[in-house]
Amino acid sequence: EEAEGVSKLLCDASSQWRNLALEVRSVRSMLEEVLSNWEKYGGTVASLQAWLEDAESMLNQSEGGKRDFFRNLSHWMQQHTDMNDAGNFLIETCDESVSRDLKQQLLLLNGRWRELFVKVKHVGHI
Known part of the structure; x- marks a missing residue:
């Protein structure tokens, strides 16, 4: 009877351990995804802000200058x-x-993106 009780206790502890290990893996995976998104967000915000500033000032440039600057617009659309x-x-x-x-x-x-996009589209660069 005592052996049966110990066996049940060990079985319950083993089951709880498996459940806890699964929860820990799940939380870890979620934290890794959150961290990855923070890194992606921070990087894209910084580069997009800098590009938007340059792009807004380019709107006053010559047609050739604008065409040159906005030739890689698809890259910035992906960043956005x-x-x-x-x-x-x-x-x-x-x-x-x-x-x-x-x-x-x-x-x-x-x-800012929409405002710039409308002006660039209006000029005929995309």
């Missing part, structure tokens, strides 16, 4: 998409105050 994907993931996974700040930053950057 990556920034939004990472930002939206973080908005969904972070606490409310961080999410609020991220939403505000994305709204501002997306507003």
